[in-house]
Amino acid sequence: MKKERELYRDFLKSKNLKFTKPRLIIMETVFENHEHFNVDNLYELIKKKHKNVSRATIYRTVPLLVESGLIKQSLRCESKDIYEHTYGHENHLHFVCDNCGKIIESGFSDVAILIDLLAKNENFEIKEYNLGASGLCKDCQKKKDN
Template identity: 60%
Template sequence: MGNENLVFEKYLQSKGLKLTQPRKIILNAAFATHEHFDVDGLYDQIRKKQKDVSRATIYRTIPLLVEAGLIKQSLRCLAKDHYEHIYGHGRHLHLICEKCGKIIEVESKETENILNKLAKKHNFNIKEFNVGAKGICNKCQK
C-alpha cells in the first residue's frame, strides 16, 4: 500500500473537505486492484467486505480522486466510464481488443515526448494523456 491516503487527505484539506470513512473505503477499493475499474466494480467490491457505501457517494468521490491526481478516466472502450489509478504508476498506453475487451498496457516514453512537443507548439497545457488503439488481440485473431 502506497501513500495514496496521504495524498488524498492533503488534496481534500486544500479544498476544505474531509477525509471521511466512505471516502477512505472508496479510495482503498480503487487502489485494491491494479486493473481498471468502474463504479459498479467498486460498489460490489465494497459490499463484499460488508462495508456500506452508496453508489451516489462513489459517483461523488471519483471526481475528487481525479482532481487529486490519483486516478484518471481511461480511454473509452465500453459503454460505461472506466478509471485507472495513475499515482505511483508510470504512464502507459493501451491496446484494447474489440472482441474480448482485453487491455494490453504498454510503456512508451516516446509517445509522451512527441505529445509534449506538439503541445508546446500550440501553447497547450497538457493535464492528461490518452493514447491507445483499438483492434484485435493476438488470441482473438485465430
C-alpha cells in the first residue's frame, strides 16, 4: 500500500496533478478492500468510512488510477465497468459464470506466450491482455442438470 501510494503520487506529479485528499481516500479504499469493484461499490465503501467523496470525483479519479497502472478495467457486469488491481498482481484470465455472475481467476503464463506470438505476426504492440471465457461454473452446472 505504501508502494502504491508512492507510485500514485509520482504519477500525479509527473502529470502536474495535485495529490488531494479525495484522491488519496479513493486510492486507499481501492487498495484496502477487494479485487473487483465498480464505482458504486467504491462510493458506498467510502461513505461507510464517514469520508465524503462525490461520485463525480470517483468517476474522475478511477481513470487516473488506470493510467497510472495501479488498476485496470477488467470486465463489465450489470452494465457497469468493473475494475481490478494490477499492481503486484499476476496477469490472469477470467471465467465468468453466466448464471450466478461469479468471477473465477486463473493464471495464464503459457497463454500469454502464444498471444504474444500472434501479436508479433500482426505487428501489434500489446499493452494489456484481455482474456477470459463465459459459461457455467461448477455449482451452476449442477443446478442446471436437474
